[in-house]
Amino acid sequence: MTQAKTEHKATGYDRYIDWKKFLIPLILFAAIIAMPVPDSMMKVGSEVALGSKLVRQNIAQQVFNSDYADLNQWQGQTVQLMEACVNKASFGYDNFMKRDVKWAKKAGVATNKTNLEKAKAEAQRLGKAAFESMLQSAHKLKKEGVPVDQLEGTDRKRVIDAGFQVKAAVALVAFVVGCFLTEALPLPMVAFCIGIIGMLTGILDRETIAPLYWSDATWFIMGSLMFAVAFVKTGVDRRIALMMFGRLKTPSIRWVTLIIILIISPLTMFMSDHALAAMFLPIGIVLYTMTTSAMGEDDPELAKILMITICMACNLGGSLAPSGAARNIIMMSYAEDMFGVTIGFGQWMIYCVPFLFFVMPLTWFVINWRFKPKFTDLGPAIGYVKSQIATEGSGWTKQQIVSVTIFLLMLFSWITENNLIYSLTGIRFGIGVLAVIGGLAYILAGVVNWRDYQTGVDWGVVWLYAGAIAFGRILTSTGGAYWIAQSIIDLTVPLGLGSGLGLFLSGNVITAFITQLMADGPACAAVGPVTLAMAGLVHPGTSMVPFTAMSTAIASSLAYCLIIGTPPNAIVYASGYLEQKDYLRAGAILLVTNLAVLMLMAAFYWNWLGFPGMPGY
DSSP, X not given: OHHHHHHHHTTTTTSOOOHHHHHHHHHHHHHHHHSOOOHHHHHHHHHXXXXXXXXXXXXXXXXXXXXXXXXXXXXXXXXXXXXXXXXXXXXXXXXXXXXXXXXXXXXXXXXXXXXXXXXXXXXXXXXXHXXXXXXXXXXXXXXXXXXXXXXOXXXXXXXXXXXXXXXXXXXXXXXXXXXXXXXXXXXXXXXXXXXXXXXXXXXXXXXXXXXXHTOHHHHHHHHHHHHHHHHHHHTHHHHHHHHHHTTOSSOBHHXXXXXXXXXXXXXXXXXXXXXXXXXXXXXXXXXXXXXXXXXXXXXXXHHHHHHHHHHHHHTTSTTSSGGGOXXXXXXXXXXXXXXXXXXXXXXXXXXXXXXXXXHHHHHHHHHHHHXXXXXXXXXXXXXXXXXXXXXXXXXXXXXXXXXXXXXXXHHHHHHHIIIIIHHHHSOOOOHHHHHHHHHHHHHHTTSOOHHHHHHXXXXXXXXXXXXXXXXXXXXXXHTHHXXXXXXXXXXXXXXXXXXXXXXXXXXXXXXHHHHTTSOHHHHHXXXXXXXXXXXHHHSTTSXXXXXXXXXXXXXXXXXXXXXXXXXXXXXXXXXXXXXXXXXXXXXXXXXXXXXXXHHHIIIIIIHHHOBTTBOOO
16 A cells, blocks of 8 residues: 555656756746846836835825925825725725724734824815825826836836846746646755745845745645644544445445535635645545555556545635635725725625535536546445444544544634634734644644654645745735736737626636636735726726626636645645646646636626626626
């Protein structure tokens, strides 16, 4: 059993670089770096480098008839508060008058209630029409920038450097995607290449690179894999597998994959997809290893179908309830900040949950179509599990009870981290730190030792996802993600995709592409303002705005194609049974089918429901 798994891993971590294939991403990267910076990239670079300066100076002149550098504290904070509205494309006077200190803090403005009231008084003095016109003109100035040939000195250098960094970020996208598709280089080393290229191109430095590789998300992946090690060692994985599949009269692979999808997908609306992937990973592994042990030979396709089913199921339901993922809250906040449109928890679910009823059977069908295991009857595996559990006794062992208890405590802490635990301790631990605390708890309880973690945790996957976090930060901080989104819009508008359902399609395609390259939350943060701004510009005051918010969140969950697209993809990769091409075998098809389901739902179901208080588009 162990030997079979080791042989499979030799196709990944144990093989050496393939220079013939590695030349493909290298040439792509070098070609983009060598070309002159296009005007479109220079324009984005101008926005990144000088956007804040231009906006602050413009607002300071219009509100206080003074340079920004000459303002006192409360006046400077007033300008910063208005700039925060410009950054969110939130131009509404009424929305600004509702702002509070909590909102200001989230926007990065260190103000107090007194100074906030002074800022509102200035807005009131200007009047609604003048205030909104001022913010819109500042936003236009930020987007258009100043042509580089009209700049001098430091400003000119900053814009040129920023334009180059946009180009470098796009070149990095070509390099990373090329490396993943060719698998010419061990994938954890691709993660390190991201940081190295980031430093060589001046995007990152030694102070910024280390925190990116040791973020809360990286800690969470590490802690999740520690949980999986504890479950496997104590036999909890076998107990849960028996509970799930032990009563099936004919435990075929079709029934097993269907049950996995039916259990995981709805749970992701209320539980972390990371946690579910970590919980079901050892169950998938035990089903595979017990089957091959019972049958006496290996079946790589069986391992692949189980692992792919787990990660795809984890990606289906998270966008269908606000509690499912941060991306949903991000899009709800954007809709309210930019247009004053409030989407309630129940409203969101009424519009989005039906998506799950269509994509669950589609996902099950596509996975079983694309993967054809040799062994389709998992009855021998279930029988093998029963015989092993019989040797332990009918009841759960002490170690198994301790393992599950620690996991449930950590699950509770993840759910309550930003409210109950914070209110009790005054500390924002982050779910990553809590996950590692859980890993420590297994050590303290005597369930595992460090050797178990050293050999059982796929540390390459930990670094792989750390690189994904750095990759996402590079794309957002340089404006690379924004440039890609804007470029796709520029291509789709002439095709008639600039309004109505065409606008939905172009926005969803943009989001679905970006989310393959970075985590869904940052993808929404980068693309959300673009898609919502287009919706508000083309169909102002209509249901297009809330529908675009929801469709962008759902499209950001379609990260089916690359290992780095979402944590569940990375977690199941830790099994050692998958290669990058396995994600594409099912993921490329599911990306198209599930995008089609989203479009059909928007065209018929959402249009039929409408949105309260808003006309149709």
